[in-house]
Amino acid sequence: MMEDGMIDVGDRPNIGVLGKYNIVDGLENKFNVCFVENRTHAATDWQAANPLMRCLPNFMLQLTFIIMFTRVFMIILKPIRQPRFVSEAGVVLGPSLLTREAWIATYVHPFEGALLLETMGSLGVTFYMFLVGLEMDLTPIRKMGKTASRVAIAGIILPGCVGMILYQLVRNERPDAPKEGGFFWAIALTVTSFSDLARILSKLKLMSTDLGKMAMTSAVLTDFVSWILLVATVAIVNGHGNFLRIIPTLIFMVICWFVIRPIIFWMIKRINAGREESSMEVQYNEKHAGFILTGVLLCGLVTELCGVHPMFGAFMFGLMIPSSEVGIKIMDKIEDFVVGILLPPVFLVAGLRTNVAFIAAGFRYSLVATVMVVASLIKILSTLLVCLYSKCSFRDSLALGVLMNTKGVIAIIVLHEGRNVKGFDQQTYTWMVIAMLIMTGLVGPVVSFTHKSARHLKHYHRMNLERSKPDTELRVLACLHSSRNLAGLINLLHLSNATRKSPIVVFAVYLVELTGRASAMLIFHDKSNMNDIAGCGNSSRERLEAEHIVHAFESLQNDNRAIAVYPLTAVSPFSTMHEDVRNFAIDKNVAVILLPYHKKPNGIGGWVDESLEHKKVSQHLLANAPCSIAILVDRGLTRHLPLDFEHDSIREIRVAMLFFEGADDREALAYAWRMAGNPGVALTVVRFVPGKDMLETVVDEAEAEAEAEAEAEAEAEANSNDDPGAFSAMFEKDKKKMLDDDYINEFRFRTMHDQSIAYMEKPVNSGDELVSTIKSAYNDFDLYIVGRGYDTKSPLTSGLCDWNEFPEIGLIGDTLISVDSLTSASVLVMQQSAPKATPRPPLVSKNNISCVSKKTVSMDAPRFSNQPFVNHQITHDYL
Template sequence: MHFFMILLKPLRQPRFVSQLMASILVGPTFLGSIFYWERDPFRWMNLFPYEQSMLLESYANLGVTYYMFLVGLEMDLSNLKHTRKKSWSIAFAGFFIPFVVGAILYFVPLVNDRPERDQNYVGALFWAITLSITSFPDVARTLSDVKLLHTELGTIALSSALITDILTWLFLVLAIVISDENLHSITLSLVPIFCFITVSFFGLHPLITWMLQHTKNKQGKFSNKLSDTLIYIILMGVAVSGFITDACGSHSLVGGFVFGLIIPKGEFAIEVMEKTEEFVSGILLPGFLICSGIRTDFRNLVKETKWSSVGMITTIATSAKIVSTLVVSSSFRMSLKEGLTLGSLMNIKGVFALVVLNEGRNLKTLNEVYMVVMVFIILMMTCLVRPILMLINCTRKHSSHSKLRTIQASKPNSELRVLTCIHSGQNISGIIHLLEVSNSTRESPICVFAAHLVELTERASAILILHDKLKTSTTPSLSQGKSQPDHYIFSAFENYKIGNESVSLHPLSVLSPYTTMHEDISKVAEDKAVTIILIPFHKQPTADGGLQGENKTIKYVNKNLLAKAPCSVGILVDRGLGSSKLSKSLSSDKLPELQLAMLFIGGPDDHEALSYAWRMARKEGVILTVVRFRPSIDGKNNENESCYSIKEDENKVEFDDDDYINLFRFKSMYDKSITYLEKRVKSSNELEKAIGELYSNFDLYIVGRGRGVKSPLTDGLIDGGDSQELGVIGDTLISSKFTAHASVLVVQQSASSEIMDDSLPPSESNFKQKKWASPVLNPEYEAKYGKEQEERLLMGRICRHGLHEESIKM
């Protein structure tokens, strides 16, 4: 199985395809057909002799029972009340139309000189159910791979897959029960099964909920020992439930599935899944797959079937869901591409389909040839879905064609849209404190998209996925389906929002493999028109100001995000962020100053960092000091050097740091909370020394990452190692003992952005310091911008001091 997984990984095929192909390989189609194994000297090479088949069958049934328990465990029925009409319509069409088509195709002659078929037509029901199946966990994984998980289309596909899965299980239970043609036996099976389901939902479910609530400690968590004991009890309950349903005339998998449904969804359910999923899918379930493989002989497909009939059935069966989804989606005015994408997603099969087929064969309602044909159809459907989806969506517009957003290019009173990325509870405090000093006002509000980053595994996050897609507008306190980390994280953001009408909050979860998580973050940022993404550093601070506990997965995500993000990115190295001063400034009339420093070297990243620091300086109790370091040659000030310049395409537009600094100084000249300093240094050693001796008494340093900047001031600084994503200045700040007490925010302007300040057209940028000692002395600048700036400054004083416009006029 692992060999096929490695072989098919470049084609992005799911694990189910690898497992199915491996089971077929060890069956009679290939390895099982070697006649040498029937001879005495080679009999030891027979992997699965007939004498041990009953033991393998029992092992397979146990694996299926626990697999069905996990399927039920990841289904949250409460999500159905949040599902919209569009999803219900697509789910019903995607289930019932293939169901009818499958039942009709069952009666198409497939075998040459076919003998008279058994009169038990329940086999048509199993065929129909198999064609109607849509595997919800595999749909989630596929959506993540093709980067559609966080789209409206992904929401519809996930909710439709959940409804289809539930309908499939209802019909499977019915098919197992009515497989016996004796009406009396059917009645004797249906009544006990109905009683078992009723007792489970209205008796066992409240009992388990009560037990979980009364075994938590004061912090609302389970101790490790108690948690393991509860998991053992749950696993024993699965076996007992399977035994009961088997004794009632059904199958043990029904009991396992129902028992999974009644487990309360939340922290405990996810913990059970995390601790048992690898054992079930890696040890127990392969026994079922191997058992299916050794009982499926693809040679019958070649020898006995009519290939014309097989081709016709495969074509009709494959296109039934796509056509039905297209018809329904067109009624909701969805595009052809969206309809094809949904139809392809609804065709995804999984282990669930094999379970249905094997039950049909075990109950002797499915002919062997019909079993092989359906396995072939399932394999074809599953293998073709992802290439089709990649082909359909390869023409999507990418972020490079959309308008890229930066703080520098934003209007003064525009909304700041921030995407915060949280990996764990350790990242919350620093990010929230940073948002608090970002100066949300009625004139310039902040819209926060609080994203909890969760690794998407094969199965374990399916509860989180659908809950996030259906309940993104609900408050965290109402999030019954989310894990405890999600609840804790979103509650912290909700507390930040309370009492601040100028902040809007949108919690969400980004579920993706770490290897492609940056793509999902970028997609969310693009869809939400985010201005800046705030992410934590990959190390945690120590008590003495050092850093420890490197997280390579966070580092990998940060590195890729810096290279691909469609907007600005800020990396926060959190060392407290002056939280004590901030809390005092918010709770008392006195205003202890939160000291911010922006160290300016040059380049677009420094422009963006200064723009963000400038916004923070408008908040009460925040003092900003901007220090511009300039090179000095042989002890003489060089007035004409430029720290940074860049040429863009054929326009050859040159961006001078002097222009941006002069604009900043002019606009902030009346702001007493902002101090501008210039320091000339000869080398990187002097720069590092100046930071340590003169500019070390700050709570937060805001610096640019320095991408693309070549300056003599930074030539000697170390750029590399574990802190390469922070740039040379950021790395210097976190490494220096003089600044070990302070937090550091490293800002990078969008890697693909047009480095241009719309408020200062380069063609008219003639206000350089080499001509004018101060921007105020420039008559051309005053004539063009003076009146506008005077009005803005007046309104700024009104907002800062709480004055009313009427009193100003008087």
């Protein structure tokens, strides 16, 4: 049987016969190809014809190739932060590279397989655009700021005009080029791929930042306007210039928005009401999935009958479905299949239509270079100029311009439509495809350099309480894994002395694990947007938890007007959750991150892990925190606080701050100092100092160390007389001690007349004596505040490492939660941010290496008699 067709196949030799194919025309936009299809059926069990030459087996082979190559390129390009769009292997499998091999052209990409490939690609585009519409939320358009609206408008007008001008340069070289191509070039340069941009921002952990929010808001408006222009252009081109052909499409869009959309809202409301009554979630999912997918196909069919591509109807249908659980459930069910199976044929078709070998055939190389460079940079320049005009920093302006230049799948779809209506030929199509790859490929590396590079975050590493002024705003990021963490954190904030002169701004972040989505999305939303967390695990439970957390923090704000609360929900994988918290803390200039302890009492004096994933999140934050970290071990702090602060009297809360040495202890003292301003808090600061026996040991060790340093100094002086590093180590220890003494002296001087603050110094000679002293003399407090001491090796804690099981809270914190007589006391462990932008050492429990597992403390340590609390006025000359 003879079949012929107009098949877009890229570059083929300009000859009359190629194997079984008869090529009528040469190197033009299209080839008339005639071929014979053998439909003979054999009488045996074996096939008489090659099965790979049939359409369906050939399509499965093509799909296997494109998926396999895409996965390989994703692994290769991951280190340079390239999105999936750049990793799609369509260009590699096309005539630019592999299809130049005869056997691949014959068996993998034969002419007769093009029809099924393009059909499946159209189906994939239809369902993908439904997902884009389902994910897009037009609500931010109503709340756009001036800068975001300017960026969107400039990103539409200037690139659109430049696209028309560039195509006019092509027509000057080739007057017979179709004039319609300029419109598709203009739209392709205008569009910003909303879904691809969201995934890039999520991977770069910038979704919650002001930069990410502005980019997403501008992208929504840009995409919406671009799609309207594309619908109008396709309808007019298909109608051969008749503008009336767009009227049926406009009528359908009006019907969708004002008739079908209210019906969908009503149906979803009824579904949710029925689910609340029957609690039949599984039946609800299976029952309505088919209805939604059928609606996608019907809307696509209607827009096809109106003269435009079915993807426009699918996009409108997805846009009409509200941001609710039903939409996210449908996305979870079909996203993997659409993106992983139906969409790769689109990139394969793009690759077959792209031929880099003949990119400049018939054109000047200077014109090709000009078109590709200008097309790649015009949107960056337009956004950069608008942002600089709006007084934005150059770094943010450049990053936003690069983000708005994210093209992705939607730009390829625009070029497909232009090629399908013969708006431009293979060469100009190739120019734009290569330009799109360049544009999107620049996004990850450039934005990572401008906003993820450590050299731009140095000033954030000094965010802590010790260096903060007393009468300034305190910004706190309180992290919660569940409502069980609420009581302790909220009551700690109650005690933190928020006043008009020194208010507290609390960003309460409910951390939720992201599950069920093919591509991770980070969502930060306010208290009016509870439906956003649907679909992340057990959605009903997560929503109830979020509502409980929001109401609790609203009560905190109502109790004290000096506390401003912003409840948020962070939905992210556990593996990258710490990066979301870290970046949000940087973006909001947070001074302290409050974390709940990941363990809970087991009722018999021990501790059990609530979640190992929560433990890992805390460990990563401790290792890479841009500010101070406070871990609260809550063991009944709630009991000491009334529920109604306005009408109930508050019992005085006894707080003890145990000071040893180091930056973490100074940070703990700074937080305790702040809490001491609360009239309901009585603070006792105990500084442990070396006893007589330990001083003698320390002196002997110091003399030995001085001799070793003198020898090292002499050797260093002999090797290099100009090396300043040879003399710096000997002063490091004294420098730390001077800092501790200065801060303690300042604290004592400023609080000498405050009767609610007591200060004392307690000499100890060993770790065992330290434990015994705490048990006997300092065992009657409601809250202990200590430093984690990650970077200190104090002789006061010698021997404690032998039974340290919980390195997240340090030696002293571990000791306090293990002492039997302190079972009702809560512990707050502080860690100060590192002064340098260097990662902290990994958290490794010493009992896993060389120390013996911890036993019961009360049976081993000797007891000392109780000592009264006295505000001793002691002056020591430590220098």
